[in-house]
Amino acid sequence: MNVSEAVDSRRSVRAFLDQPVDLGILREVLERAARAPSGGNLQPWRLYVLSGDALSRLKDAIQLRLNTHPTPDLPLDYEVYPSPLGEPYRSERYAVGEAMYAELGIAREDKTARLQQFANNYRFFGAPVALFCYVDRGMGPPQWSDLGMYLQTVMLLLRERGLDSCAQECWSVYHREIAAQLSPPREWMLFCGMAIGHADPDAPVNRLRARRLPLDQFVQWRS
Numbered sequence: 001m002n003v004s005e006a007v008d009s010r011r012s013v014r015a016f017l018d019q020p021v022d023l024g025i026l027r028e029v030l031e032r033a034a035r036a037p038s039g040g041n042l043q044p045w046r047l048y049v050l051s052g053d054a055l056s057r058l059k060d061a062i063q064l065r066l067n068t069h070p071t072p073d074l075p076l077d078y079e080v081y082p083s084p085l086g087e088p089y090r091s092e093r094y095a096v097g098e099a100m101y102a103e104l105g106i107a108r109e110d111k112t113a114r115l116q117q118f119a120n121n122y123r124f125f126g127a128p129v130a131l132f133c134y135v136d137r138g139m140g141p142p143q144w145s146d147l148g149m150y151l152q153t154v155m156l157l158l159r160e161r162g163l164d165s166c167a168q169e170c171w172s173v174y175h176r177e178i179a180a181q182l183s184p185p186r187e188w189m190l191f192c193g194m195a196i197g198h199a200d201p202d203a204p205v206n207r208l209r210a211r212r213l214p215l216d217q218f219v220q221w222r223s
């Protein structure tokens, strides 16, 4: 697989097979991904990888939480989106949600089914491995962008190994619940989770191919 194939075939997978992931392969991927660039070579990414019992315990704790007091852990460490979210960003966010529910055949007014689908996030969509990415609280926007470079490199290398992923900001809402499981240093804050595994090829949700803005809407050429 070349880089273009990895880029083209990576997409957010939201249904995984019950098929284990070789942690040795994952170790290689996470190590190689650290070749990602970072300003000043700070390498600000800090990770937890969960599988087996550790993953089951975390999922159980979150299910209990969702069933008993699902409100977010306030104060949130960061807002996932700016509020209000202006155009064209708002429309893109809306469009990808609608496209996903269309693949699933869930109508706009079927709030229950939509919520149920969203709740699959908190089971890592059935993935056998989960990753949480933390960053030191003192780090600013440049270092947050470094996290993105690292995580995208992870997701591309996973493709090379026949594996799929979904980055998940939704976990930030329960940052305290997750900290209770992982006991990260106080000075770290949770950026996102990531589901990792083998995509279920038959799951309708995995048919989604999220659209992109046309090139001329985000590139201006000057010469």
Ligand SMILES: Cc1cc2nc3c(=O)[nH]c(=O)nc-3n(C[C@H](O)[C@H](O)[C@H](O)COP(=O)(O)O)c2cc1C
Pocket (backbone or CB within 6 Å): 010, 011, 012, 013, 014, 096, 121, 166, 167, 168, 169, 170, 171, 192, 208, 209, 210
């Ligand atoms: C940092 C980050 C966090 C994300 N969080 C979530 C999430 O919580 N749940 C989810 O279903 N998708 C999540 N996504 C996936 C995006 O919705 C997805 O990348 C976008 O719609 C483009 O689709 P694609 O990844 O299939 O190309 C996240 C993506 C990124 C980069």
